[in-house]
Amino acid sequence: MDDRTQPWDRVPELGGPPPRSRPPVPGASAPSAAEQPAADDATGDVVTERDRSWQSWGEAWSDDDGHEDWDDDAPRGRGFWRSAALGVGELLVTAGMVLLLFVVYEVYVTDFLTAQKQDELATELREQWADEPADARSLTQVELGDAFGVLRIPRLGEDYTRVILEGTEEKQLAQGPGHYVDSALPGEQGNLALAGHRVGKGSPFLELDTMRPGDPIVVETADSWFVYRMLGDPATGDVDADPSGIPGRQIVAPTDVQVVSPTPNAAASAAPTGAYLTLTTCHPRYSARQRMIIHARLDGGAISKAEFPDGPDALYES
Amino acid sequence: MYSWIWRHLPGPVASKAVLALLLVAAVAALLLFVVFPWVEPRLPFNDVTVD
Numbered sequence: 001m002d003d004r005t006q007p008w009d010r011v012p013e014l015g016g017p018p019p020r021s022r023p024p025v026p027g028a029s030a031p032s033a034a035e036q037p038a039a040d041d042a043t044g045d046v047v048t049e050r051d052r053s054w055q056s057w058g059e060a061w062s063d064d065d066g067h068e069d070w071d072d073d074a075p076r077g078r079g080f081w082r083s084a085a086l087g088v089g090e091l092l093v094t095a096g097m098v099l100l101l102f103v104v105y106e107v108y109v110t111d112f113l114t115a116q117k118q119d120e121l122a123t124e125l126r127e128q129w130a131d132e133p134a135d136a137r138s139l140t141q142v143e144l145g146d147a148f149g150v151l152r153i154p155r156l157g158e159d160y161t162r163v164i165l166e167g168t169e170e171k172q173l174a175q176g177p178g179h180y181v182d183s184a185l186p187g188e189q190g191n192l193a194l195a196g197h198r199v200g201k202g203s204p205f206l207e208l209d210t211m212r213p214g215d216p217i218v219v220e221t222a223d224s225w226f227v228y229r230m231l232g233d234p235a236t237g238d239v240d241a242d243p244s245g246i247p248g249r250q251i252v253a254p255t256d257v258q259v260v261s262p263t264p265n266a267a268a269s270a271a272p273t274g275a276y277l278t279l280t281t282c283h284p285r286y287s288a289r290q291r292m293i294i295h296a297r298l299d300g301g302a303i304s305k306a307e308f309p310d311g312p313d314a315l316y317e318s
Numbered sequence: 319m320y321s322w323i324w325r326h327l328p329g330p331v332a333s334k335a336v337l338a339l340l341l342v343a344a345v346a347a348l349l350l351f352v353v354f355p356w357v358e359p360r361l362p363f364n365d366v367t368v369d
Contacts, residue, residue, distance in 0.1 A: 090319045101346060105354045168367045170359040180367070195367040205366070257368045281366045288365045 106200045110174070114202035117175045121147045121163040129222045142166040142185070149186055150220040151177055151194065151204075154315055155211050162204045164219075168195045177204050177279075180260055186219040186226045187302050190272040193260040198281045198292075205281035208294055212237050213248045216314035217277055217296050225303040227314040228277040228296035244273075250293045251283055259293045274298070 125147045142148045144167045151162045168178040177196035184190030196205040213232025218225055232248030233241035239248035246264045258265050259280065262272035275298035283292035303312045323341070327334040358364065 087319055098349060101349055102354055102357075105350055106358075109350055109354075170364065173364075173366065178367075197364070197366055200364075252368070254365060254368060259368055280368055282364075286363070288363045291366070291368055293368075 110200040111202055114175060118163055118202060121165070121175060122150070122161070125150070125163055132222065142179075144181065145172055147176075148179070148221070152218040152220065152311070152315060153211070153215070154218075154317065155215045156207050162196070162202070164194060173197060174201050176202065183260055183278075184262065184272070184275065186221050187224065187275060187298065189275050190262040191260055191264060191276040191278050192219070192228075193278040193280065195280045198283070199286055205279060205292075206285070208279060208281055208292055209249070211249070211294060213239055213242070216299070216317065217279075217294075218312065218315055219277070220305070220311075223305050225305060225308060225312045227299045227303065227312050228275075229299045229314075230294060230296045244297070246276075246295050248295055250295075251290050252293055254288070254291055256291070259291075259295075264293075264295045 146166050147163045148166060149164045151164050153160050162176050164177045164179055165172040165175055166179050166181065168180055172178040173195060177194045180193035180195065183193035186192055197203060198205050198208075211230055212234070213230050214234030215230045217228040217230065219228065220226075230239075230248045231242040231244065231246050232239040239250075242248060250259070252259055258268065260278055261268045261270065262276075263270055263274070264276055264278055266273075277296040277298070279294040279296075280291050282288045283290045299314070324334060324338065327337045329337075
């Protein structure tokens with residue numbers, strides 16, 4: 001009833017003083033006097049309701065022990081701290097999600113991106129090899145960042161093939177195993193040194209620790225195959241038992257650059273005593289505290305791709 | 319922050335939800351394809367070379 005009369009009652013009051021505390025005027029016109037109490041009630045209701053809502057709002061921010069003496073600023077100040085804490089909490093949760101996403105990126109997404117890049121590189125390299133005349137194919141000079149060969153390691157999978165690039169900067173390593181600049185080229189006397197990621201970026205060297213002495217590591221170039229075999233004693237599987245004294249596998253500090261010397265573990269300036277291949281990756285997994293190193297030696301000489309288009313027998317040993 | 323975004327997305331709940339998902343996807347893509355590739359080389363745990 002009140003609700004319905006309210007708009008009607010209020011219209012005549014517009015512009016006038018608030019009717020609230022006005023005492024009834026005896027001499028006033030009948031309709032106005034009759035309506036007055038209703039108008040009072042309506043206005044009174046509105047005010048009370050607003051008061052109540054402010055009150056409850058204040059209570060929500062007041063202490064548990066029932067502090068009611070907050071002045072006007074107090075609830076606002078508390079609201080600020082509350083939203084600040086909320087904001088910090090949300091930021092922390094967001095930071096956690098971003099870090100998780102980064103882990104996903106490192107472990108899975110980079111694999112995907114590198115696989116794409118490897119496919120492109122492999123296609124390009126095959127086309128390049130097919131286009132070049134045989135006599136122009138020489139590996140005497142390789143530009144930084146160029147793909148120049150394909151690495152195959154049957155122990156890491158029958159279809160394990162990785163295009164290798166010149167250079168060991170992150171730019172190259174993100175695409176595949178990188179060849180240490182100035183280290184030997186495939187088949188040359190000296191040490192063909194390759195670095196590759198252990199986890200992420202296609203994880204080319206993830207399972208290097210499963211390699212055993214005598215395992216073939218095959219490098220394919222424009223016209224030849226080169227078969228290297230991991231050092232150590234193939235009969236016993238002892239990686240330290242190679243007659244040359246060079247271990248097949250070793251864990252070293254990141255600063256131990258002698259592992260990529262022309263003769264592994266000899267001085268960098270010493271003359272090479274053979275054609276070696278060295279793989280370096282980080283160790284342990286997910287860490288860069290140490291390096292895992294695999295050493296291998298060339299087994300035989302260059303194998304012509306014209307004669308063995310499908311690869312040397314070493315690829316199909318197991 | 320999130321409630322502020324939610325309040326400022328237009329339309330009914332359904333459209334807010336779709337827009338919110340799109341926002342999340344956009345942020346994730348930005349992180350994965352722009353921010354992370356840039357940050358990564360500056361982090362120490364990716365070294366595989368001896369030097």
